[in-house]
Amino acid sequence: MPALASARYGKDNVRVYKVQKDEATGVQTVTEMTVCALLEGAIETSYTEADNSVVVATDSIKNTIYVKAKEHPVNPPELYASFLGQHFIDRYAHILVANIKVTVHRWTRMVIDGVPHQHSFFRDGEEKRTVEARVTREGIALKSGISGLTVLKSTGSAFHGFVRDEYTTLAETWDRILSTDVDSTWQWKLFPTLAAVQDGVERFDAAWEAARNITMKTFANDESASVQNTMYKMCEQILAAVPETEVIGYSLPNKHYFEVDLSWHKGLKNTGKDAEVYAPQSGPNGLIICEVSRS
Numbered sequence: 001m002p003a004l005a006s007a008r009y010g011k012d013n014v015r016v017y018k019v020q021k022d023e024a025t026g027v028q029t030v031t032e033m034t035v036c037a038l039l040e041g042a043i044e045t046s047y048t049e050a051d052n053s054v055v056v057a058t059d060s061i062k063n064t065i066y067v068k069a070k071e072h073p074v075n076p077p078e079l080y081a082s083f084l085g086q087h088f089i090d091r092y093a094h095i096l097v098a099n100i101k102v103t104v105h106r107w108t109r110m111v112i113d114g115v116p117h118q119h120s121f122f123r124d125g126e127e128k129r130t131v132e133a134r135v136t137r138e139g140i141a142l143k144s145g146i147s148g149l150t151v152l153k154s155t156g157s158a159f160h161g162f163v164r165d166e167y168t169t170l171a172e173t174w175d176r177i178l179s180t181d182v183d184s185t186w187q188w189k190l191f192p193t194l195a196a197v198q199d200g201v202e203r204f205d206a207a208w209e210a211a212r213n214i215t216m217k218t219f220a221n222d223e224s225a226s227v228q229n230t231m232y233k234m235c236e237q238i239l240a241a242v243p244e245t246e247v248i249g250y251s252l253p254n255k256h257y258f259e260v261d262l263s264w265h266k267g268l269k270n271t272g273k274d275a276e277v278y279a280p281q282s283g284p285n286g287l288i289i290c291e292v293s294r295s
Helices: 044-048 058-071 077-091 194-198 202-221 227-241
Strands: 009-021 028-041 095-105 108-112 115-122 128-136 139-153 178-188 245-254 257-259 278-280 286-293
Touching: 009 058, 028 058, 028 077, 028 115, 058 077, 077 095, 077 128, 077 139, 077 194, 077 202, 139 194, 139 202, 178 202, 178 227, 202 227, 227 245, 227 286
Parallel strands: none
Antiparallel strands: 009 028, 028 095, 095 128, 108 115, 128 139, 139 178, 178 245, 245 286, 257 278
């Protein structure tokens, strides 16, 4: 006999934009988010018996996302996600878990004639700040992250000493271009209540700054023997810098740039130490993933 193994539902791709206005100075701050809210609980009969009496309409979920953005701060996103998830399990007795994902899109304040503009911004990259919250009656589990941070260095990376067998065509290299799109997450220790999230809320911005700075500084300065080793060093440092985290994770595609042999044109040298012109590759690419936890 079939049995429903798991179920969740809700509203995805809810786009939210909030303006915070300082009436005294005239300075405005903007936050743009994409929000997903998925609910779990005693909802089985809506699947198995066509019983809609247990369904909180996804349109209601969407409206709640907007209302809570008005009623509560949206920064840091960890706090907003916690407020939103807590609402669903407090409001509906049969809802046992609220899964909230918040993606914050990047807007950077314009500087005009050396002065930060009061209300004008520009998109200086596709980097995003992410939060996933799983809110239950046992507590709030938060995972924060960075995604879409594209980085590149033109030297300071090597890759040699790897397994060579009958399937290997890759040459060893002691100097190569290294580029990736950073996708990093850090899992917080469980917060027992919403009040525990609010107490010391500044921890979330500080952790995001630390993780971002450690990622870029390590990427830039490490004489990388491999993507694997460089990402492990990043994880170690974030665990040390943010003691309330339990697990740090990275997923890094290795975006390849290949030398172009131009010797066919009048003996033009463009390989090895003479390489200056490269062909960026859209795929296939390496994909390196790891998680590092406290022992």
